[in-house]
Amino acid sequence: MKHHRSAPSGHGSVPSDRPWFRHWPSGVPKHIDYPQKPLPFLLEDTARRRSDSIAFSSATDSIAFSKLSQKSDAFASGLHSINIRKGDRVLLLLPNIIEFVISFYGTLKSGAAVVSLHHLVREAELSKALEESEPKAAVILSSLSPAEREVLNKSRVRVIEVGELAASKSISFGQFVSKRRAYPHVSVSADDPAVIQYTGATTGAPKPAVMSHFNLLANAVQNATWFGWDENEKVLGILPLCHTWGCSCCMNSPIYTGARTIFVGRFDPEVVLQTIEAEHATVLYGSATMFSVLLNSPGIERFNLSSLKWVKAGAMPIPVELKRKWDEKTGIPLVLGYGLTEASPETHDSPPNRIREGTIGIPIIDTDAKIVDLETGNELEPGKPGELLIRGPQVTKLGYLNDEEETERALRGGWFHTGDIGIMDAEGYFTLVDRKKDIIKYKGYTIYPVELEEVLYGHPAVRECAVVGKKHSEFGEVPKAFIVCRKGSALTKKDVVEFCEKRVAPYKKIREVEFIECLPKTPVGKVLRRKLRDK
Known part of the structure; x- marks a missing residue:
């Protein structure tokens, strides 16, 4: 499965007179016929096509697509053996390691949904998430701190540990995926909940957003298609997989294309730059902070970065001066974009050869956007600041877990209200001004x-x-x-x-x-x- 496309002239539900279509990247379809399948379909399809190709690797480990498929099947069977059923939830508290990918896809194959938190989560945040999402199992590192482990013990979830067992009641991850069990063929729909992801909460309390299998699948395909990825890409997996951005761009999109993701452990600028040169990485994602640190690292002059084809910045507004310095020093244009947890997450990207300084680019495939007045909700003419509204196949329709009021506030009139203030110019390029609450x-x-x-x-x-x-x-x-x-x-x-x-x-x-x-x-x-x- 390379691409599921309709005729290139189709715009899906996006009006054909949107100004950004005048700057559409050459060779990129305006509409895609996405498979109406659960997300693990991408892995199964690629495992058939590229069975022996390396899917994920690190300095100490690697796994081929076929083995990843088999291990995730075994994980799903293991969940079934401890009475995890469709509609249940499994908490992942893991860094960027191969076991995360196995657990993620195995959970989805079982019919359960993933609750994803950073592995260095603190007690209060963990307690709140356990209370809200009520997972029945948790996958953790054996090095999880005693305080967080005690929180898990009080919740009575089944604990699966990666590494040497630190608790007698825990289940060994290695044994969990090595036992032969009957595979539970669970009927999972594209519209079923796949991930409960807590929002970044830069302005208020984190909210548990619920994304469907289809939301995640659509964004994986959108992202890879927009940049023209193929099976030869090597993606540097710096972004945390526990966040939707890393989940989409460093896991789901590479799985869709049959590309390879390279994990580097904790962010270390010298290690990152050295790995780019040694592995001939072609794709790099990061925040403004990461690129600032890389620019200030001595290795930026020492290592050869010429293998990079796409360097993408997001997560926060990127200072114009930072982009200029990166472009000048590396010769590799920094592509700017925009997304949010509730959109799985990408909605805007710069056309690779038509980057406009200071903007977040234009809406990606099958994605519509507009700027509305903060008071009246009426669509504004180009050049005027207002709230950014978005819609597309990657945008949640399930809203927030157990919060009808917040869901109704965000999903009104068929649009998702982002809470971000933006401006669209006459050419259809968007500039992010600020958060409404900021x-x-x-x-x-x-x-x-x-x-x-x-x-x-x-x-x-x-x-x-x-x-x-x-x-x-x-x-x-x-x-x-x-x-x-x-x-x-x-x-x-x-x-x-x-x-x-x-x-x-x-x-x-x-x-x-x-x-x-x-x-x-x-x-x-x-x-x-x-x-x-x-x-």
Whole structure:
């Protein structure tokens, strides 16, 4: 199965007069006939075509597509043997290792849904997730901390451990997938829940979004088709698979195309750059933070990165200055895009040969988008800021787990309301301005933090920054900047204020400055503004 396409002229449900179709990438279909199958269909199809090809590898391990299919079958059978049935949930607390992929696809084959959390999750977050999602089993590393292990013990979930068993009641992962059992042929629909993924929660409490098998399958196909991937790609698997971005781009899309994903363990810039050269990696995904760290690594000059064909940045607005520096230093254009958990996650990408600086590109295959007025909900003309609304096959229709009110708020009139403020220009390119909840209201004026952050990134002493609104008894809110300085800099608060004053309108100027060692972030590099506001 290479592609399931209709005639190239079809636009699906997207109106044919959308302006971005004038800049559509050559050779990319505007519509795809996606197989109405559960997500594991992609693995089974590729395992037949590329049985002996390596699917995933690390410095110490590798697995072929056929073996991955067999192991995930065994995992599904194992779940069935401990009474996990269709509609149940299995929690994965694993880093980017082959056992994650086996557990993920095995869970889906069993008819259960995956609940995915970062493996370094803390007690409070784990307790909340267990209470909300009620998984019946959990797959963990044997090195899981005692505090988190105690939380699991209290919940009475069946624990499957990767590594040497640390608890007598746990099940060994190795034994779990090596026993021969009858395979449970469960009827799973494309519309059944596949993953419960907690949102990044940069502005508020994490919400458990529910994506169907079809949502995930569609985005895997969309992503690979947009960039023209084939079975020869080598994807560097840096993004955490426990997040929908890593799940789609570093696991599901490579499985769909028959490509190989290379795991590198914890993010280490020297190891990443060395691996690109040694393995001839062709695809690299990362956040602005990751690319900033790579640029500041000595290895950026030492290692040969010429094998890279696609370098994609997302998770947060990418400073224009960072993109320019990356492009100049590496000669490999940094492609910008946009997505969110509830869209599995990708909705916008830059056409590879038509990147427009400062934009998130255009809606991808079968994806519609518009900008609406924050008050009236009416669609706005190009150039005006408003809320970004999206729809497409990758966007959840299941909403949020056990939260009808939030689901109805987000899914209105056939559109998903992102809560992000954006602008569409006359050519159909979108620019992300800010989160609706992050807007600063100063004396009735609207201030977008991202605009101020772009200014701050222009200062040579600023390595990273984030601007938030601080409550003020007289003015409502005032802009406060949190700044991570470059090593050896002598930047002062006065320097920051004066630098901004010369570059923005008086009402937008920075009123407070705090220097910090690092910005709080999600696993994929999004700045947690809510934590900064709480400081």
